[in-house]
């Protein structure tokens with residue numbers, strides 16, 4: 108017997124309306140507003156291209172010029188926070204629990220204190236680019252085979268408690284850890300402003316602490332555990348839904364405040380339009396992107412390695428046991444999944460004119476797009492979702508995972 112969710116049955120027309128993309132005029136207005144709110148944004152989003160929406164240069168760009176730093180409308184900024192010692196301590200702590208993996212960070216907020224239960228799966232869906240694949244300049248240690256030499260538990264604890272200070276670590280200062288004000292001990296931030304923004308955006312409904320506004324924190328805990336054990340895309344989906352609900356509630360409150368209390372019944376006519384409006388940032392077709400933030404630990408150990416003698420030998424005497432304990436993971440990047448509204452409008456080309464690229468100075472989780480060649484005003488900006496130098500068949504196979512067959516300038520020629 109087919110199991111039908113009672114909500115699916117009861118709200119079938121509303122669900123169908125939510126799944127319908129907004130009309131082109133509304134999509135255009137949405138992007139016009141979004142671009143106007145981004146200071147110095149030199150793009151246009153047009154919907155009349157060969158592949159639907161696309162991003163077009165609004166000025167001439169030179170080779171190597173920064174085109175865009177895209178921000179997430181909801182979600183989080185990925186940043187390493189706390190101290191270098193805390194980062195090492197947490198990483199060793201999770202390593203000891205057997206939880207360490209290629210995913211260096213949690214799925215939460217602007218943090219990362221290396222809470223390693225986020226398992227993002229980049230193989231499914233419509234993720235736009237994997238910035239890691241462009242990040243060849245950095246030595247992410249996945250390929251190397253450094254055997255780990257574990258440290259005693261007490262040392263790991265002392266690192267996390269701030270009782271151990273490593274030489275030159277003050278040169279790699281990180282924003283202090285601000286815990287979630289809801290008391291969940293799951294989300295950590297780089298500032299109170301960031302914590303508040305997150306709370307108001309979605310976290311108040313997803314927090315498992317005592318101040319949570321979730322309907323049932325017990326159910327929420329089960330959900331989070333399930334997502335952590337399977338795929339953190341569920342967490343991102345929950346954030347999208349919480350974000351929509353909170354946006355809906357805000358506009359409903361504004362609307363109600365402009366009516367007399369006894370005419371509140373007029374709301375019946377507004378539920379759906381308000382919900383559709385609140386949902387718009389998602390329904391205009393944001394695609395998820397995988398993003399990577401380079402580890403400050405890698406920078407630290409490289410810095411020690413580059414010190415002149417005898418400082419290098421002196422510092423190494425202290426730092427080497429930590430490097431040995433971390434093994435390959437000394438350079439583990441922080442990986443996560445995010446929504447970038449502008450980057451997700453960029454179409455793919457196997458002969459792209461721009462690139463999603465993490466530069467040395469990019470220390471947060473914004474999406475950075477850099478021109479690979481001069482781009483003229485009006486020209487479409489394209490990026491490669493995959494390694495574009497691969498042979499034709501391999502490129503097609505990879506792009507099939509993204510759900511389309513590539514029709515860029517290069518592919519038809521090569522086929």
Ligand SMILES: C[S@@+](CC[C@H](N)C(=O)[O-])C[C@H]1O[C@@H](n2cnc3c(N)ncnc32)[C@H](O)[C@@H]1O
Nearest residue numbers: 158159160394451452453454455511513514515
């Ligand atoms: C991240 S979206 C880019 C924005 C998209 N054009 C839209 O309208 O939302 C990726 C989708 O755009 C289309 N697309 C992008 N580049 C393409 C290409 N080179 N060849 C064919 N389709 C492409 C595919 O449908 C793909 O799933």
